[in-house]
Amino acid sequence: MRRFKIAVGKATELFMQMTFRWFGNQLDTVSLEQIKQIPNVAGIVPALHDLPAGEAWSKERVQAMYDEITAAGFSMECIESVNVHEDIKLGLPSRDALIENYKISIRNLAEVGVKCICYNFMPVFDWTRTDLYMPLPDGSTCLSYDGKQVEGKSPEDMFKEIDDNSNGYAMPGWETERMGEIKELFEKYKGVTADDLWSNLEYFLNAIMPVCEECDVKMAIHPDDPPWGIFGLPRIITGKAALKKLLTAVPSKYNGITLCTGSLGASPDNDLVDIINDPLIGSRIYFAHLRNVCINDRWFNETAHESNTGSLDMYEIVKALQNAGFNGYIRPDHGRMIWGEVARPGYGLFDRALGVSYLNGLWEAVEKSRREK
Secondary structure, eight states, rough: OOOOOOSSSSOOOOOOOOEEEEOOOTTTTTTTHHHSSSTTTTTEEEOTTOTTOOOOOOHHHHHHHHHHHHHOOOOOOEEEOOOHHHHHHHHHTTTTHHHHHHHHHHHHHHHHTTTTTEEEOOOSSSSSEEEEEEEOSOOOOEEEHHHHHHHHOOHHHHHHHHHTSTOOOOOTOOOOGGGGGGEEEEHHHOOHHHHHHHHHHHHHHHHHHHHHHHHHHHHOOOOOOOSSSBTOOOOOOSHHHHHHHHHHOOOOOOOEEEEEEEHHHTTTTOHHHHHHHHHHTTTEEEEEEEOEEEETTTEEEEEOSSSSSSSSSSSHHHHHHHHHTTOOOEEEEEBBBBBTSSSSTOSSSSSHHHHHHHHHHHHHHHHHHHOOO
């Protein structure tokens, strides 16, 4: 099985595994055969996207997913995502049974060697964008967010726009079947505060930590995207203080972070290098989504991965990860749509493949500069 690990420094070896998100052969325009031709991609980050949140992942389904991916020459050590049911986020009486299902999923994934599960705790919506095809000067298109547009839309309108403009592919967190639940969910969230959400997140993590420790599976929470409240819903995983609060509240090393530079970097209040350099945070980053964004207050658009295309210094971010002793999984995050490709917005082949090559080059450059010191 191909693996890509880079030794960093003379005394300490750090191992980074480059991965690629894949939605499965029935739901993705990108094939495993195509991904295999991207240099140094060692792992696939999949999920059982057809299963609703709250349903336990069976051994049979997990094994079939694992067999398909490993037969193509990849590892399957990181999952994105095992979604958390809204009743858990709301703290409803039904949460305990749903958490038991989550524990089953963790155990079944651990049996095939999964080491990291990415998840989020965002109410109702996962990531939010107002335009899936914002044109860029070079002729490519990208995902973008305009806070003023959100203020003038209903959640139902937002759902419909994303569904209508996703080329027939379900966008993660915006599946069509969820649209019918929107009004009901918003009613349930009336009166739910950020403190309530924090309490429910801690309850969830404290309940699953013994299973994570038993199975050697790390949980890696994805920051809120964007990192501020929308439609009156609270968002809590928004920056450095929130990450430190989470890691302190549930101190097990199996409670960790997915560092999404595009999500955290959408806020000018977040200094990514400073966040990574925090000893507590840096030691608990298990998965990294690396991409760039061009930001302006509550407005941003995604860009190519390179530093000079956006607001983030990707070289300094990679350098900070290595300085923090990062030993985990990296994937290029959303890509632009380029060269006429038609695919799930943000998840085509071409620009993400370019992102892999760029990130591999950055990692090698930082690694060699460290050796020379």
